Structures are given as structure tokens and as C-alpha cells.
Amino acid sequence: MEEKKKSILDYDTVALDEENHALVIIDQTQLPYQTEILSLTKQEDIWNAIYLLQVRGAPAIGVAAAIGIYLSAREIKTADFTDFYQEFQKAKDYLDSARPTAVNLSWALNRMEEVVLKNKEKTIPEIVERLHQEAVEIREEDIWVCKTIGEYGLTLVNPGDGLLTHCNAGQLATVKYGTATAPMYLGQEKGYHFRIFSDETRPLLQGARLTSFELKESGLDVTVICDNMSASVMRKGWVNAVFVGCDRVAANGDTANKIGTSMVALAAKRYGIPMYICAPTSTIDLSTISGEDIHIEERPAEEVVEMWYEKPMAPDGVKVFNPAFDVTDHDLIAGIVTEYGIARAPYTESLKEIFKKKEEALKAEEKDT
Structure with a gap:
């Protein structure tokens, strides 16, 4: 039996590759001509993906930023909270500079920063894991949010x-x-x-x-x-x-x-x-x-x-x-x-x-x- 061709809706717009610790996105600058999946691990590449509209749309940008700052936190090598937080802020400010109009970018990054500050008494590995959990939660929330918006919107039309x-x-x-x-x-x-x-x-x-x-x-x-x-x-x-x-x-x-x-x-x-x-x-x-x-x-x-x-x-x-x-x-x-x-x-x-x-x-x- 011939395998069914994948629709663009069968791909994740933005996701976290747990095994390879990477932000995975559809390169939207290539659509509709070809479907290219990017696996990004470097902060510069994630910044460019947001700026160049490879990942775009306010909610998707927010999810990408949450995953991106989590991946950045994984790379901070210190056991001292003050040093960790200083490097985290640098990474946060860098990602936040990619697109100034979409509030979801700063919203997601600020939410991730709150996780850091609420857990400052914990070890750095524990903080990083909390950031991981928050990034996944932000992504899952987006699915519920959009579906619920759709349900309300449907009441307005015939x-x-x-x-x-x-x-x-x-x-x-x-x-x-x-x-x-x-x-x-x-x-x-x-x-x-x-x-x-x-x-x-x-x-x-x-x-x-x-x-x-x-x-x-x-x-x-x-x-x-x-x-x-x-x-x-x-x-x-x-x-x-x-x-x-x-x-x-x-x-x-x-x-x-x-x-x-x-x-x-x-x-x-x-x-x-x-x-x-x-x-x-x-x-x-x-x-x-x-x-x-x-x-x-x-x-x-x-x-x-x-x-x-x-x-x-x-x-x-x-x-x-x-x-x-x-x-x-x-x-x-x-x-x-x-x-x-x-x-x-x-x-x-x-x-x-x-x-x-x-x-x-x-x-x-x-x-x-």
C-alpha cells in the first residue's frame, strides 16, 4: 500500500528534541516550495531563526524562546547561582532583542526568568530541570489556548x-x-x-x-x-x-x-x-x-x-x-x-x-x- 504523503499539518511547527537538546522548527521561509526541518542548538542560530522569520507568529516565537533559553541554561557551567543568573540574563536579553513588537517573546522569557528566581535555593541542575519543565508546559499550554480560542470564535459565525x-x-x-x-x-x-x-x-x-x-x-x-x-x-x-x-x-x-x-x-x-x-x-x-x-x-x-x-x-x-x-x-x-x-x-x-x-x-x- 502506498504511504500517505505527509501534510504540513503533520509536522510540529516548534518542538523540543529531548534526545539531541535542540529546538526543532519548520523553516517557514522555504514554504510552500519545500518543507525543511531545522534542528537548532546554538543561541545565534535560534536568534537568527526568530529574526529571519524561519519561526514566526507570536505564540510560536514565545514557545521557541522558552525552549531556546532552556537550551542556553543547559550550557551555563557554574555551581554558583549568582554567576548562573548573570549568564542567564545575558542569554535572555540576547534572545529578546530578535523581534521587538511581538510581546510573546518577552512574555515567555520573563516567565522562564521567574522560574529561575523562584528556585534560587535549589542546585543549578535542579533549576535547569525546572526550566525544562516550564518550556514543555508553555508549549502544551499553547495547544489548549488555541483550541479554546477556536471554540469561542466559532460562536461568532455560522x-x-x-x-x-x-x-x-x-x-x-x-x-x-x-x-x-x-x-x-x-x-x-x-x-x-x-x-x-x-x-x-x-x-x-x-x-x-x-x-x-x-x-x-x-x-x-x-x-x-x-x-x-x-x-x-x-x-x-x-x-x-x-x-x-x-x-x-x-x-x-x-x-x-x-x-x-x-x-x-x-x-x-x-x-x-x-x-x-x-x-x-x-x-x-x-x-x-x-x-x-x-x-x-x-x-x-x-x-x-x-x-x-x-x-x-x-x-x-x-x-x-x-x-x-x-x-x-x-x-x-x-x-x-x-x-x-x-x-x-x-x-x-x-x-x-x-x-x-x-x-x-x-x-x-x-x-x-
Whole structure:
């Protein structure tokens, strides 16, 4: 019998190779042309993988960072806690510098640092093992978080709906299910027969290369459109809801997501289509007051004028503006879907309520254990 060809969804987006002590990722810069699995052990290689978008998507970056800092801790050769902690902080700051906009990177690294500080009375090998356990737990949590976001998201739509998404907030951006695509995958399991429109997402084409690829592999009905076509398909009545992910949510509900998201939000508002942000609570940063306070990463000009072309497509020496993200104002957002419920305006209040639910759930979980 002929062996069934592996789907991209059969691979782990990000994982820990316990035997070889390595971070294992799909090199997403090679998709959809080839599936290349990278096994990374050096901090420089892990930093580059995050910066170069070989591993990308806020949740996946967080998991990769947790595994990466654990692997770094394994290499620290000292029995003294002060020396260990000093080297740990150096490694943490280094990894944290790879991508400034996605809050999950610093969130995961800070969570790993808390493990170190809570166990400072233990031996270094015991601390390293606690870091190992935490990295594995962060990865497993991501699967539960995404599935739960999908379940909440599914309550917002109906069978047969047309859904539009921008960039890639799919399984390739997380461990499993994705965030914005989680309702799509769960709906597929229930026979909802969604029609999905996937923006190309210039300039790196994560929608065309990644989202359409994984959705097609899973059997979903997906159509790729250029970024400037979203208003046209909305005007035709083909879109009933927009689901996108994000890399940071401010306290007032402003969100930073892949460049072009704000244009989708404006078009959706014009045509009365609800736009939902699918955001794990790890992506919500209540210390950031508004979108004005979110640092937007700028990337090389080559991504715009050279990357996909045989020859440069713009005149030599022309100026290029290439922000990786833009901010969608909270008044354009119908709801923020989290693993602890759906936040609605005013977000300054509802996001606090989401965190109260999270705190209560964690306390109940600790009590049970």
C-alpha cells in the first residue's frame, strides 16, 4: 500500500528534541516550495531563526524562546547561582532583542526568568530541570489556548460563512490550530463548509505562502486575494466576518498585527462586517496604554523591492518604508477573542475582566493540584 504523503499539518511547527537538546522548527521561509526541518542548538542560530522569520507568529516565537533559553541554561557551567543568573540574563536579553513588537517573546522569557528566581535555593541542575519543565508546559499550554480560542470564535459565525484573514495566524504561527484559523479548523471538523479569503499579505506573503498552504492542505475552501482586493470581496457580500491574529494588544484594545491589517479593518467597518482579533492572553499587554506606545519593527528594504523578483522592481536608490506591523484602532474591532472569553468595548474594562477570569482559573487549578 502506498504511504500517505505527509501534510504540513503533520509536522510540529516548534518542538523540543529531548534526545539531541535542540529546538526543532519548520523553516517557514522555504514554504510552500519545500518543507525543511531545522534542528537548532546554538543561541545565534535560534536568534537568527526568530529574526529571519524561519519561526514566526507570536505564540510560536514565545514557545521557541522558552525552549531556546532552556537550551542556553543547559550550557551555563557554574555551581554558583549568582554567576548562573548573570549568564542567564545575558542569554535572555540576547534572545529578546530578535523581534521587538511581538510581546510573546518577552512574555515567555520573563516567565522562564521567574522560574529561575523562584528556585534560587535549589542546585543549578535542579533549576535547569525546572526550566525544562516550564518550556514543555508553555508549549502544551499553547495547544489548549488555541483550541479554546477556536471554540469561542466559532460562536461568532455560522455554517457556510465567508471569512477573511490577513497574514498567517494559523497552525504555522503556533503549536497547533492557530489563533485566527482555529475557528476555521474546528468548523471544518463540524462540517461548516466555510469559504476563506486569504490576503496575500505583502511584502513577505505569509497569507499566500503559508495561510493558503495550510488551509488547502487541511481541505478548507480557500481563495488567495491581493491585499488591495479585500474591500472588493466585502462589497460583493462574500465576507461575513474577519478573523486576524495579533502580536500585541494594548490596554485600550488597540492591536498591532502584520502591516495591512488596519486597512482590512477600515474596509470591514465601512461594509458593516465584524472584525475579530484572536489573541491569547499572553499577547495582551496591559502595561502598554495604547497603540501609540507599541514599538513597530522596521525591516530591510530588500523585502519590498527585491525578495520575490528576478531583478529589483523599483529604481535603484529609491527610498523604501517597510514597517512589519501596523496598529488597528480599538474602535474598528468588534471583539478580542481570548482563551478566557471574548472581550468587547470598552476594552479598558473588558480586558481587565479577562485577566480576572484567568487569575481565578489559575487559582482553582493550583487548588486542585
